[in-house]
Amino acid sequence: MNLIWLIPCLPLFGFLVLLVAGRKLGDPGAGWWGTGVVAASFLVVVKVFFDLLALPEEERSLTQTLFTWIPSGSFEVSIGFLADPLSILMCLFITGIGALIHLYSIGYMKGDEKFSKFFLYLNLFLASMLLLVLGDNLLLTFLGWEGVGTCSYLLISFWHTDPANASAGKKAFVTNRIGDFGFMLGTFLVWITVGSINYADIGPAAPMIAGGTATAIALLFFLGAVGKSAQLPLSVWLPDAMAGPTPVSALIHAATMVTAGVYLITRLNPIMAQAGWANDVIAWTGAITALVAASIAIAQTDIKKVLAYSTVSQLGYMFLAVGTQTYVAGIFHMVTHAFFKALLFLGAGSVIMAMSHEQDMRKFGNLRKYLPVTFATFMIGWLAISGIPPLAGFWSKDEVLAGAFNAGPAGPVLWFIGLLVALMTAFYMTRVVIMTFYGSEKWRLTDDPHEAAESADLESEEVESEELVTASVAAAAHGDGHDDHHGLSPDHTPQESHWTMTAPLVILAGLSILGGAINLPFGSDFKRLEHWLEPTLAYEHELPPVPVLVLLACAAIAVASLGIFLAYLVYSKQKIAVEKIERPVLAHAWYIDETYAKVAGGPGEAGFQGLADFDGTVVDGAVNGVGAGVLGIGNKLRPIQSGFVRSYALGISIGGALLLAFIVTRMNL
């Protein structure tokens, strides 16, 4: 029994039902329905997983072709699914974490007027994501790729009445277009070179591809991956994407969609094996992105922005891994990252909920007293991402770093950058934890004059409505779209979230602790993930020998501890001035956004204006000239159309006679 088709079709079915009856199901019915279909899909994935496990290692690849989608000469695309170790691994954590986040969203989105629409988008997203992963050819993957992009756009601007959210969605969409362009060109090039876009054909054909062509294909697909996975220079959209609801940030912009680029590169590893220096480009892009993003995360005050830059930085790690052709490490880190980053985002969401949608960490503090479950799980996420053994993050990060160390002459440099990133990661995550869960309850301080006025107004009941107006005006005047002042009053008492929100936190915390167990470096028997992925990987770079591995691991642990200690000194003991660390250049994200805006607004705009002028005069001139010419000729020919039907018939007759004459002359009489 082949059930692969059910995996993406279940969420799609959920989407269709919500489309028709979403409003009827309402709150929380629509949420439970959405969660249910994803959970069912997860069960199907588990079933397929065990089916695969039952097969001998070399045959672990099930394909299911539903029908031919585009039959066009020798170019034929079918709707077919490929379930092999790589795609099923992806499906496992996509549907698993997806179901948890759906469950979480029931609590998080409670009372939202677009409750059912949220789940409708989430289900559509999961259907597209599963299509992306399971598609057995590049075009089907592209369909999913665009689908997740669309859902990402819809969900980022979910609360689109705020212009900032709407423009954040637009930014994500436009930035992704640049990457998609690379994806499409890559697909065309594969079609020209291999003559097929099915993965089953690309794999065997890859060794025959010439080095230069393979490099070009690799770079084009990497451009697509850069857009989707928010690497430099296209990383600007992901931090803004935090405008969406927090479960969306956790699911789409941390755990699943943004890792699609890593998946794509891993899926095309037979081509990458031929691609030569394109791999170095990938590795260096990953390393530099990781470094830059981690440095920016240090100076952010919005809790979700810290996590967003952290995600960009961790994605950099994954690209570092696939660039050094240690795909197992990349996928391993992708899985563990999905666990702990989803956990951190959901924990942050729980905090944000408890603080009346306030996201500024400067207003948090001492929340461990009020949110025990969130606190405990967040601590686990913190330790996992910081790289403290034996939590999941340590093992995967260590493998990425070890792979980088062994990658040719530049390896140690890449390794050192990775180590620096690990230091920063431990530092900024400790900063988040201290600012949020320890220290004094800073939202009770009323040093801000605006808030003081607000609290004074709150006491007098009769001016309440007037106060609301002034507050909203003031908030608008602040101009900071992400800092919604949802009335966090000094006498606010945070409350722990509903069980639908804490249950996913607990499960994800468990996974963050144990996730490393899927690939432990203690010997061949423990490397389960590596064995599992082996059939899908054409080439895997060796890790360094064991003594070196141990040394590298010790260095990583030392650096992580150092990062935590430094952050403790700065934010808890206040031995070092905060201003020395949080430089403005970091807070402004190295002015990358500003530079893009300047370029696009200055020389870019002039260039586009030039193009527009060219279009207005030359292109339109040609078009209008053709039009005028046709009009003139038409006026000359008008009398021929006399309106007498018999004249027309005569024309036909004469034409027929002439045709007949032509035939007769060709008859070899």
Next chain:
Amino acid sequence: MLALNETWYLVLAAMIFTIGSVGLLTRKNPLVMFMCVELMLNAVNLTFVTFSKALDDIAGQAIVFFVMVVAAAEVVVGLGIIVAIMRRRQGANADDISLMRG
């Protein structure tokens, strides 16, 4: 005496076709023009059947069947148009209806 073969039929069909086409071009009464079109269609049907027999292929007769269906549909719509026009202009002929000129 000459033997009867396909050419006889084809020549006859060509004659009927020519008469029909000349009639179509010269007559002004739209009804008669329609009849001339029917003549031409019949001539063509005759060639189809002739070739069907000569080439031993039943498909030729199938096509005649379709031609007849199309002719029936055409007559229904065509006569409908003529009736509609005649209602507005009594005794109009084909040349009177020349509004759609350039």
Next chain:
Amino acid sequence: MRVEMFTFLLTAAICLAGSAGVVLLRNPVHNALSLVATLFGVAVLFIQQGAYFLAAIQVIVYAGAIVILFLFVIMLLGVDKAEGIDRDPILGQRTAAIAAGVAILGLSLTALLSVGSRVTGQASTLAAIDGSEPNINALAKVLFTDYVFAFEITSVLLTVAVVGAVVLSRKAGSAIDVAEFPEGTTADLLQAKHDAAAVEQEVLEEVATEDETPEGEAETTEEALR
């Protein structure tokens, strides 16, 4: 052989005479009757070549239905008077028409007669006519296998033609008027009509009681009310 030749020549003469009648006779009714003669002739030629089913259809559909339809329209419109065919209003139309006709006939005859008496095409291998099988069976077999899609399309075509004819022959200048088909049951409609009539009656009585009202003005009011 002699009989066949004789039949052919006789039918060919009828056909040609009939078609000449269609073109040359002035009265549309005579034209239609001439057309029937040609159609019958062609039906005979069909039989002579083994197309029995088509011959039957020719008589039933063409002669039976189409020509009757022609005659019906002729009678309906009252155009059964002779048409002047002395001169053509379009300059040179008749000359050109005859020239084109001569060209077509001449060229086809050249083509037909110059290659001798044989048809040069390839004999069919796919849908060969099996002598033992009745003509209707053979035709039905291809119609419902190879040409079944085309066959179904013809049914759509006929439906469209019927709908088109109905639309065309509605009363001139009247699109479907919504007021003609108001919503509600027949009982409701009758009630509404009754009510409207009662109101009108009342108004008329009111107008009638106002003696000073001039006749013309009362009428205008009535018109306006309607």
